Amino acid sequence: MSKLPDRVDSREVGLVAGLNLFHFFLGTRDLHYGLWGDDLEVRIQNLPEAQKRYSEFLLSHIPDGVERILDVGCGAGGVATELIARGYRVEGVSPSPLLSNAARKQAGEDFVIHEGRFEDVRFADDDRFDLVLFSESFQYIDLDHVLEYARRRLNPGGHVLICDFFKVRAEGRSVIGGGHPIEKFRAALELSGLEVLEDIDITAETAPNLDIVAQMGQELFMPTAELVGYAFDRNHPWLSRLFRWKYQKKLRKIRRKYLSGERNGANFARHKVYRLLLLRQPET
């Protein structure tokens, strides 16, 4: 059990509540995108299969000879569980106590988790891994330092595996947040001294996840919000007017972000690029 923090981050609570909901209805505990193909219809019921394909794709890029893996940002432990099942020795890094508890539940109580942000966790100098993994966690870590911190954890000849999306320059404002700017990442990579073994673009296969977000907005959240708004207007007209006036800015933002349908696959592919990168630390 993780040490309980003094203050609980409400976004973290939302994430874990969402995870429980998805687990209850769909049977998935993964926090990463799914990998879609022409043979898989883009609908939420197929998300667990798409997420399974993502994990398989990710794991298929682990080089031969790797034994010990550091799973940075291990989330609810879905990928770690799969790695352990395949015989790797895995440790996680997690800044989120609630997710760490979920990860231990899934991967087993023996699953070692270094609690804290990757930037802050103190490892012994000789605590080295064959591979440092960032499965959709790379974007959350300071770009100026993340590759250097990863290098410090590697055995000579060790690997870094990144699967995440990056921001690209595009016309207009994106309603989809996240991702380091790709050109800044390229510059950091150049400086890092890590050798690029693989660099694969999977934007087309991951963009459909945003079509699901758009579907949920239009077909679930929008009608529910309208229904609640209608009941609130009719039953408490004054309170409703006050609420709409007081929170007009927040409501506008929620409408644009979650209900407008703008967070969709086409906009994701316009503003982001999703890549898998396998990097190697030189032997010397």
Ligand SMILES: C[S@@+](CC[C@H](N)C(=O)[O-])C[C@H]1O[C@@H](n2cnc3c(N)ncnc32)[C@H](O)[C@@H]1O
């Ligand atoms: C989208 S989830 C991905 C979870 C998991 N790797 C997966 O593939 O399902 C992002 C993860 O990054 C973690 N994270 C965020 N900031 C971090 C940081 N500074 N250091 C380490 N992990 C971080 C979050 O706690 C979360 O577990």
